[in-house]
Amino acid sequence: MTFDYLHISTELRSFENCFSIGRTAENRQLFCVSIGEGEKNAVFAACFHGLEYLTAAALLEFTKKYVTMNEYHKKLRLFFIPMMNPDGAEIALHGLNPKNVLHQNIIKEIGIIDVKNMWQANSMGVDINHNFDADWKSIYLAPQPSRYGGKYPESELETRALVKFLKRTEPELFIAFHSQGKEIYYDFNGLESESAKENAEYVAKITGYEASVPEGTATFGGAKDYYIQEYHKEAYTVELGMGKNPLPHSALPEMINDVYNIGRNFIEKTFPN
Numbered sequence: 106m107t108f109d110y111l112h113i114s115t116e117l118r119s120f121e122n123c124f125s126i127g128r129t130a131e132n133r134q135l136f137c138v139s140i141g142e143g144e145k146n147a148v149f150a151a152c153f154h155g156l157e158y159l160t161a162a163a164l165l166e167f168t169k170k171y172v173t174m175n176e177y178h179k180k181l182r183l184f185f186i187p188m189m190n191p192d193g194a195e196i197a198l199h200g201l202n203p204k205n206v207l208h209q210n211i212i213k214e215i216g217i218i219d220v221k222n223m224w225q226a227n228s229m230g231v232d233i234n235h236n237f238d239a240d241w242k243s244i245y246l247a248p249q250p251s252r253y254g255g256k257y258p259e260s261e262l263e264t265r266a267l268v269k270f271l272k273r274t275e276p277e278l279f280i281a282f283h284s285q286g287k288e289i290y291y292d293f294n295g296l297e298s299e300s301a302k303e304n305a306e307y308v309a310k311i312t313g314y315e316a317s318v319p320e321g322t323a324t325f326g327g328a329k330d331y332y333i334q335e336y337h338k339e340a341y342t343v344e345l346g347m348g349k350n351p352l353p354h355s356a357l358p359e360m361i362n363d364v365y366n367i368g369r370n371f372i373e374k375t376f377p378n
């Protein structure tokens with residue numbers, strides 16, 4: 106399967122500077138590729154949610170392309186983490202495995218279900234993008250295919266790995282790629298940088314996306330929320346593509362194109378010459 110962990114991680118490990126920022130409960134690596142040697146940092150991450158595995162493939166393609174974009178390499182160090190939730194992507198692609206102890210726990214909680222069209226969480230049944238310590242709350246008490254924020258903030262390995270990495274790198278720009286909706290979320294409780302709205306609207310306009318403010322269940326415990334809250338720097342959630350997750354493979358070319366346009370324009374805005 107072209108979009109699974111084996112494929113994505115094999116491709117990532119072929120880059121000159123690839124390392125792991127942490128491991129998952131199922132012992133998969135959270136691979137990161139670093140390109141450029143500038144003093145300032147940016148972090149692009151994708152596939153926080155299982156069903157959104159196409160975002161990993163789209164960000165991987167941008168990583169390959171970015172190797173050739175020499176004009177940025179001197180001023181900027183860009184870190185790519187295309188698959189933040191490899192365990193969840195594997196479950197979304199291949200289903201739950203009754204022989205896997207972690208999956209047995211999930212099956213005990215929610216029964217045997219066809220998870221391939223609903224699995225957003227990690228292999229603990231926790232939604233990573235509701236597990237960050239930013240307006241964290243628990244709307245469920247137990248593992249779920251999506252939207253369970255965990256027992257407490259940063260309970261998950263993936264969350265802690267990213268928090269630690271953001272603390273170490275303090276990027277001027279952090280983009281979390283999700284699907285779907287063709288939207289760019291830029292705010293968090295009014296703590297976002299002064300230029301966030303303007304930059305989001307600028308990039309939205311040239312890419313055909315919408316600069317949006319989240320509502321309802323999209324609003325708690327997210328990665329970009331956490332980064333805005335702690336560092337008040339440029340941080341965005343980009344919802345790639347349009348349709349129902351998992352998006353069809355035919356959506357990938359447009360998603361690749363959108364990652365390129367959105368990524369490049371945010372870089373231009375955040376790191377002007």
Ligand SMILES: [Zn+2]
Nearest residue numbers: 154157283284
């Ligand atoms: Zn998502």
